[in-house]
Amino acid sequence: MKFFNLLNFFFKRKVNSFVDNQSFQDTASDYFGVIQFQHQNFKSWKEFHAKILSNVKSAKGQGAKFILFPAGMNIELYTSDEGTLSDGQISKAADEVLKIFCAVASSENVYIAYADLVRGQRVFHMIGNTGKEMKGKIFEIYGSIVSFMDEDIPDDVKVVLNPLLLKKWTGDYESFGHAWLFSQQKYVYSLESYIVGDHFIGQSGIYSPIEATESMSGIIKQAQSKILEEILVSHLDFNLIDEIRMKKDLKSYARLLNK
Amino acid sequence: MKIYMGSILSSTEFTKFDLGITFGTEVSSFGKWIRSTDGGILFEDSGFGIYQRKWRIPITLDEIVFQTDLRIATLYNEELRMRDLLLKIPSLKIDLVVGYLRNQNYNPYELIASGWGCAQTTGIPTILVNVAGENVNYSFFTKMNEFNDGMIVLSDRYTMINFQFEKKEYTQNNKEAQEK
Numbered sequence: 001m002k003f004f005n006l007l008n009f010f011f012k013r014k015v016n017s018f019v020d021n022q023s024f025q026d027t028a029s030d031y032f033g034v035i036q037f038q039h040q041n042f043k044s045w046k047e048f049h050a051k052i053l054s055n056v057k058s059a060k061g062q063g064a065k066f067i068l069f070p071a072g073m074n075i076e077l078y079t080s081d082e083g084t085l086s087d088g089q090i091s092k093a094a095d096e097v098l099k100i101f102c103a104v105a106s107s108e109n110v111y112i113a114y115a116d117l118v119r120g121q122r123v124f125h126m127i128g129n130t131g132k133e134m135k136g137k138i139f140e141i142y143g144s145i146v147s148f149m150d151e152d153i154p155d156d157v158k159v160v161l162n163p164l165l166l167k168k169w170t171g172d173y174e175s176f177g178h179a180w181l182f183s184q185q186k187y188v189y190s191l192e193s194y195i196v197g198d199h200f201i202g203q204s205g206i207y208s209p210i211e212a213t214e215s216m217s218g219i220i221k222q223a224q225s226k227i228l229e230e231i232l233v234s235h236l237d238f239n240l241i242d243e244i245r246m247k248k249d250l251k252s253y254a255r256l257l258n259k
Numbered sequence: 260m261k262i263y264m265g266s267i268l269s270s271t272e273f274t275k276f277d278l279g280i281t282f283g284t285e286v287s288s289f290g291k292w293i294r295s296t297d298g299g300i301l302f303e304d305s306g307f308g309i310y311q312r313k314w315r316i317p318i319t320l321d322e323i324v325f326q327t328d329l330r331i332a333t334l335y336n337e338e339l340r341m342r343d344l345l346l347k348i349p350s351l352k353i354d355l356v357v358g359y360l361r362n363q364n365y366n367p368y369e370l371i372a373s374g375w376g377c378a379q380t381t382g383i384p385t386i387l388v389n390v391a392g393e394n395v396n397y398s399f400f401t402k403m404n405e406f407n408d409g410m411i412v413l414s415d416r417y418t419m420i421n422f423q424f425e426k427k428e429y430t431q432n433n434k435e436a437q438e439k
Binding site (some may be wrong): 145151177181182184185186211216217218248250252253256257 | 316317318320337338340341342343344345346347349366368369372376379380
């Protein structure tokens with residue numbers, strides 16, 4: 001745990017200064033955002049809608065055209081514990097959340113991804129900038145292939161998404177490493193988003209292979225806090241990923257791996 | 260099982276161990292040693308070479324395995340970060356991974372990505388020999404759980420660990436299943 005704190009300290013000094021100094025003018029379409037969402041137990045779906053809209057506007061204000069929300073967005077509309085809800089009530093909340101995200105994506109002209117949590121399982125949603133849910137396992141967004149984090153992602157995927165929900169009593173080092181490690185082992189960008197506050201904890205981030213960052217950390221942006229709301233936005237350079245993959249000579253191992 | 264990691268000269272500080280892991284020296288010593296070099300990796304028993312792997316893309320997965328008291332997989336540089344390869348390692352019934360990472364400058368992130376990452380993905384204890392410029396250091400990682408973060412030894416010049424390995428049964432049936 002101490003070691004991860006040391007890593008974070010090291011990266012905050014070196015990486016943030018590098019990333020923050022990048023211009024938003026490069027190619028606006030390649031800006032990806034992550035919302036570290038503050039758990040609030042909303043009293044009504046209108047309140048929830050307003051909050052989502054506010055988050056999206058803030059991320060969009062920083063240039064984001066694609067925004068990842070965490071897993072468990074449906075629980076924000078639960079009036080009581082999931083265990084006491086019927087399947088019909090759970091399904092209704094999920095439909096309401098989907099409608100809200102579709103309306104916001106359409107009105108703000110952004111892509112949005114998030115996940116519901118139903119009986120402990122994540123149900124992923126990808127919504128296009130027209131406000132319609134996109135079906136399938138991989139998605140083409142602004143010319144790059146995006147997928148939710150999965151072992152079976154095709155080789156042409158450049159960005160993986162990992163919406164998560166972590167209970168506070170889980171070892172907090174478990175909130176580090178999933179997406180970052182996936183970036184190191186699959187040579188992709190990764191976006192990880194958590195619900196925080198109350199009894200949830202997590203540290204959202206935008207990661208890349210270490211070779212794609214000046215400080216060789218693989219951390220492009222990472223939330224400063226594990227309990228407070230934050231919005232992270234960064235430009236992702238897909239040509240850089242292609243260059244790194246070519247240098248690594250990964251194709252030479254394809255025969256050995258029966259690919 | 261007691262495993263020493265470090266130079267053969269420093270190993271005299273420790274009276275008895277079951278396996279030594281070292282880098283580069285040509286000096287042989289009594290006991291069982293895994294010696295990594297820039298060109299490859301060897302397993303020696305009292306100076307006799309038993310297994311050898313050159314650092315190149317293997318023809319078959321069998322090439323990376325040393326069948327000693329433990330069943331050891333040997334990986335180097337990029338291999339330690341190839342998720343698809345790492346996910347195949349458990350099917351080889353491996354007890355321990357010994358990795359070799361050569362880089363120009365010490366980089367803790369690369370060390371963690373290669374060693375800790377290998378242990379998390381395979382679920383198998385991993386020893387990493389990291390040669391950064393002129394410095395050689397040794398690390399030992401395990402799969403993290405609710406009690407520890409999986410970093411048992413981090414970049415020591417020499418050290419000894421005492422670890423209880425869960426030895427896996429490797430039989431002809433395993434081999435046939437793996438070949439299929």
